[in-house]
Amino acid sequence: MQHFFYVFTLLSTIYHQGKFYHSRFISIMKKIKVAIVGVGNCTSSLVQGIEYYKNKSEKDAIGLMHWDLGGYLPGDIEVVAAFDIDKRKVGKDVSEAIFELPNCTVVFCKDVPKTGVRVNMGKILDGFSDHMKNYEDKHTFVISDEQEASGEDVINVLKESGAEILINYLPVGSEKATKFYADCTLKSGMAFINNMPVFIASNPEWAEKFKDKGLPIIGDDIKAQIGATITHRVLADLFNKRGAKIERTYQLNTGGNTDFLNMLNSDRLASKKVSKTEAVQSVLAERLDADNIHIGPSDYIPWQKDNKICFIRIEGKLFGDVPMNLELRLSVEDSPNSGGVSIDAIRFCKLALERGQGGILYGPSAFLMKHPPKQFTDDEAYRLAEEFITGENNISLKILPELVPGINENK
Ligand SMILES: NC(=O)c1ccc[n+]([C@@H]2O[C@H](COP(=O)([O-])OP(=O)(O)OC[C@H]3O[C@@H](n4cnc5c(N)ncnc54)[C@H](O)[C@@H]3O)[C@@H](O)[C@H]2O)c1
Numbered sequence: 001m002q003h004f005f006y007v008f009t010l011l012s013t014i015y016h017q018g019k020f021y022h023s024r025f026i027s028i029m030k031k032i033k034v035a036i037v038g039v040g041n042c043t044s045s046l047v048q049g050i051e052y053y054k055n056k057s058e059k060d061a062i063g064l065m066h067w068d069l070g071g072y073l074p075g076d077i078e079v080v081a082a083f084d085i086d087k088r089k090v091g092k093d094v095s096e097a098i099f100e101l102p103n104c105t106v107v108f109c110k111d112v113p114k115t116g117v118r119v120n121m122g123k124i125l126d127g128f129s130d131h132m133k134n135y136e137d138k139h140t141f142v143i144s145d146e147q148e149a150s151g152e153d154v155i156n157v158l159k160e161s162g163a164e165i166l167i168n169y170l171p172v173g174s175e176k177a178t179k180f181y182a183d184c185t186l187k188s189g190m191a192f193i194n195n196m197p198v199f200i201a202s203n204p205e206w207a208e209k210f211k212d213k214g215l216p217i218i219g220d221d222i223k224a225q226i227g228a229t230i231t232h233r234v235l236a237d238l239f240n241k242r243g244a245k246i247e248r249t250y251q252l253n254t255g256g257n258t259d260f261l262n263m264l265n266s267d268r269l270a271s272k273k274v275s276k277t278e279a280v281q282s283v284l285a286e287r288l289d290a291d292n293i294h295i296g297p298s299d300y301i302p303w304q305k306d307n308k309i310c311f312i313r314i315e316g317k318l319f320g321d322v323p324m325n326l327e328l329r330l331s332v333e334d335s336p337n338s339g340g341v342s343i344d345a346i347r348f349c350k351l352a353l354e355r356g357q358g359g360i361l362y363g364p365s366a367f368l369m370k371h372p373p374k375q376f377t378d379d380e381a382y383r384l385a386e387e388f389i390t391g392e393n394n395i396s397l398k399i400l401p402e403l404v405p406g407i408n409e410n411k
Helices: 002-011 023-028 041-055 130-134 151-161 175-188 204-212 228-241 258-262 270-281 336-355 362-368 378-390
Strands: 014-016 019-021 032-037 077-084 119-121 165-168 191-194 216-219 245-255 293-300 307-317 323-333
Touching: 032 151, 032 336, 041 077, 041 336, 077 151, 077 336, 119 151, 130 258, 151 175, 165 175, 165 336, 175 191, 175 204, 191 336, 204 216, 216 336, 216 362, 228 245, 228 270, 228 307, 228 323, 228 378, 245 258, 245 270, 258 293, 270 293, 323 336, 336 362, 336 378, 362 378
Parallel strands: 032 077, 032 165, 077 119, 165 191, 191 216, 245 293
Antiparallel strands: 014 019, 245 307, 307 323
């Protein structure tokens, strides 16, 4: 009997992406099937990243917050459906569409094998801003001639694909389009990750719809790995902890990708400004008057392409009311900066699906998003997210404020 046990243990150890696992993990080594809306620069980085990390091991994988998250590795993610509206992307295999113009992000994994998944024509709605017609094709979206999808078409594609999670990477200001795809997600019975700043997870009405259907949701507006938001928040926290008073601050951002081109239309910016500003306000010791805080996308500079440059200035007072100021310049490739964060969001959603947990995932949303339904300090958000992985916290909305004093709630 003992011998049988040893042989069984040996046989039940399997090799998976550079690691040996015991059979108890076999059941969770399934693929995570995702659908993506918007095959732009962020999707390009995400899809490249999924392939890139397949060829890595835990030791040589740079740039991830988690190698193994709840038994899932980055390479376990599989894109099974995609939607776009650009004629250079619609109809192409996802592995090719991600490299089509106007995408301009860095290519760090050029050999992405064919996925067998064609990019479907989506529904345009307000995904396309009229001002974008005034730019050369190589810089802007070019609408496909294919017939637009109806809600029913989108739901059919999602259901047939077997996707479990839909990831929203639409342009800023796509209020109607985001709600359209969120509704299709609900009707298809899938989880939703809202990486852009139309408020869905942080809109109680929408969050309730996901809760009612028992479907997990993470959002809103992805917080890049080392981006302007997290850097600004960490600096604000430093001032708090060292007893310095912040009196004024700005964060100016420039870039040359379609995200920045789209944001030249100030009518589309309202929620982006709220999301970015609130991400900083929520960690200040004392909220600043609107006149003393300016945070936003600031200009479109085509030659910068996907390189984003951020300038942060903080003015304040130290010991004895003596004035000081701090200036920082951050230069990052914008889209890979969200890739690893997305890879984690996908795995958090998968864990929730496995556990049958629907509604807002508070800890992961606070850790990964700029405008979560509940803001926490970054340390608390990190702790809550880590506890979510081990299954320690399944906190409910009601007990949250008592758990973490001083948290701010996004309305
Ligand atoms: N880069 C980051 O780290 C980061 C951080 C936070 C938020 N975001 C947000 O993520 C979103 C995506 O960013 P990106 O740089 O990939 O943008 P992008 O402009 O490169 O891609 C947007 C894609 O959406 C497609 N699209 C437009 N309308 C559509 C519709 N109705 N249906 C289907 N597809 C449609 C476009 O053709 C394009 O391919 C933006 O809202 C951005 O603000 C990005």
